Amino acid sequence: MQVITSTPLSGTARYFSRPVTYRWLISIAVAALLTLAFNQILLRHILLLGSWALLWPLLALLFLINVLLCQLLSIGALQKPWLITLLGMAAGSQYFMQQYGVLIDKGMLVNALETDSHEVAGLLSYAMLPYFALYLLLPASLIIWLKPRQLSFGRGLQHYITTSLVSVALLVLLVLTQYQSYAGILREHRYLKHQAVPLNILNASASLLQSKTAQGMAPNFSYYAADASRVSHQGKPKLIIMVLGETIRADHLGINGYPRDTTPRLARRDIINFGAIDACGTATAVSVPCMFSYLNHSNYDETLAKNSDNLLDVLQRAGVKVLWRNNNSGCKSMCDRVETDHFTADNPYNCAEGQCPDRVLLHNLKQRILDSKPYHQPVFIVLHQLGAHGPEYFKRSLPAQKAFLPECSSNLLNQCERQHIVNAYDNAVIATDELLDETIALLEQLNSEFDTAMLYVSDHGESLGENGVYLHGLPYWMAPAAQTRVPMLMWFSDGYKKALALNTDCLKRTEKVSHDNLFDSVLSLYEVKTNAKRPELDIITPCLLHKARG
Ligand SMILES: [Zn+2]
Structure with a gap:
């Protein structure tokens, strides 16, 4: 590095004069920094695998990839903003991987982009400041301080091409000689590529962009079950409230055998408990559209799910009045064509949706339902709760619901004791138990007007620090049961059971239930007739007593 000064300077001024260096050297320095300072998680995992022999080849591979990434836009005035952008992405990736044990992939990015401002606020803390000062502010200031050496266009281009070509050549050589070992470890431990910074976030962004472009060119809206109609118009209209749970894992419910009594109220109710069922995804952004769309875990496609009739559209077409009430970050396009209640601060809790206690979902609901009575229409209501959304779990229960103390009251989970x-x-979970109990109590009050039922199902579970993993959103193939196994419950009034001729003992014996069963089963609960019905996914019809024979 050579310091060039154009005019004679005093001692202090010379001390502060900006070092002048070649652009290609700046790229290489930043690539080395990215490789060594921002890949602490990856390095730790490689060492944990006992792969000392692989450490240097993998580091060399990552370094060369990072040199090429840095070189990508290291042209003229673009270089500094580009390198600082890379540092910013790297610092953010490493921070969230370290704090929450998450992996950076497309699913996590979708999750992050669909997060609302309250959820973002829940992840931010002052404790982030020293980290970002050290890993972002300091290196970015150094980059700004350095002065690229002025070269003729030809010389600059020559340096750029030489650096890039040498890196490519070394990369090819490395891959050719080390292919077996790379392929072995990356095939066996697929998560490693989601830990390589900043490749992981660039990769995730690219595949997200790819699917968004595909979405932009999506075919026209497609109809599903266009022939849907209701069989029965006799008797009282049916009313089902579906409580759409958030972040509740099945094994933390007392009624599912959890040693703590987290569901004292549900335990006293005559409910149908399906135990732990399989969620479609490990994040709201996947599970919610998957649950309501006709697509399943095996063939789920975000573009198709959001551009087709979903369960709510089909119910509405069959003459069911549908209402979505929201206390979550949004309905992921599922409520776009149905009536939706948003909570502004004008409610007993003086809160905006997305940060209210879930009880707000029942506010004024009885009147909302009775308003529909003159139309003698069946009603389906979705209450999209905040449930146990983290990391600020302590904000998800009211003081009277706090049976287990002390609570972690920080969003930096790895700084709290696990207990x-x-x-x-x-x-x-106790707050959810109370919400479900109060929902059933509300339905009981409406029994003279409607045949009533409740359906509860959570969207995905949550890791609570097992093996250093927190929150949710891991790729499904590697997610622990804590994230994929969720509770599902149903409750029926006597009138509903009778009107449908439903054998609840039969329903209690149903095995292998998953989110995939929701679409067709809810249609059956409203006796919706359509040729699109898939009997193999319907868990209700096999438990109906044959009303008319002969
Ligand atoms: Zn969720």
């Missing part, structure tokens, strides 16, 4: 995290989470 305190679990305490706060379990208190959120």
Whole structure:
């Protein structure tokens, strides 16, 4: 590095004069920094695998890839903004991987982009400041401080091409000689590529962009079950409230055998408990559209799910009045064509949706339902709760619901004792137990007007620090049961059971239930007739007593 000064300077001024260096050297320095300072998680995992012999070949591979990434836009005035952007992405990736044990992939990025401002606020903390000062502010300031050496266009181009070509050549040589070992470890431990910074976030962005472009060119809206109609118009109209759960894992419910009594109220109700069922995804952004669309875990496609008739559209077409009430970050396009209640601060809790206690979902609901009575129409209501959404679990229960203390009251989960995290989470389960009990109580009050039922199902579970993993959203193939196994419950009034001729003992014996069963089963609960019905996914019809024979 050579310091060039154009005019004679005093001692202090010379001390502060900006070092002048070649652009290609700046790229290489940043690539080395990215490889060594921002890949602490990857390095730790490689060492944990006992792969000392692989450490240097993998580091060399990552370094060369990073040189090429840095070189990509290291042309003229673009270089500094580009390198600082890379540093910013790297710093963010490493921070969230370290804090929450997450992996950076397309699913996590979708999750992050569909997050609302309250959820973002829940992830931010002052404790981030020293980290970002060290890993972003300091290196970015150094980059700004360095002065690229002025070269003729030809010389600059020559340096650029030489650096890039040498890197490519070394990369090819490395891959040719080390292919077997790379392929072996990356095939066996697929998660490693989601830990390589900043390749992981660039990769995730590219595949997200790809699917968004595909979405932009999506075929026209497609109709599903266009022939849907209701069989029965006799008797009282049916009313089902579906409580769409958030972040509740099946094994933390007392009624599912959890040693703590987190569901005292549900335990006293005559409910049909399906135990732990398989969720479609490990994040709201996948599970919610998957649950309501006719697509399944095996063939789920975001573009198609959001551009087709979903369960709510089909119910509405069959003459069911549909209402979505929201206390979550949004309905992921599922409620686009149905009536939706948003909570502004004008409610007993003085809160905006997305940060209210879930009880707000029942506010004024009885009147909303009775308003529809003159139309003698069946009603389907979705209450999209906040459930146990993290990391600020302690905010998900009211003081009277806090049975387990002390609670972790920080959003930096790895700084809390694990038991305190679990305490706060379990208190959120208690809040859900109360919400479900109060929903059933409300339905009981409406029994003279409607045949009533409740359906509860959570969207995905949550990791609470097992093996250093927190939150949710891991790729499905590697996600622990804590994230994929969720509770599902049903409750029916006597009138509903009778009107449908439903054998609830039969329903209780149903095995292998998953989110895939929701679409066709809810249609059956309203006796919707359509040729699109898939009997193999319907868990209701096999449990109907034959009303008319002969
Ligand atoms: Zn969720």
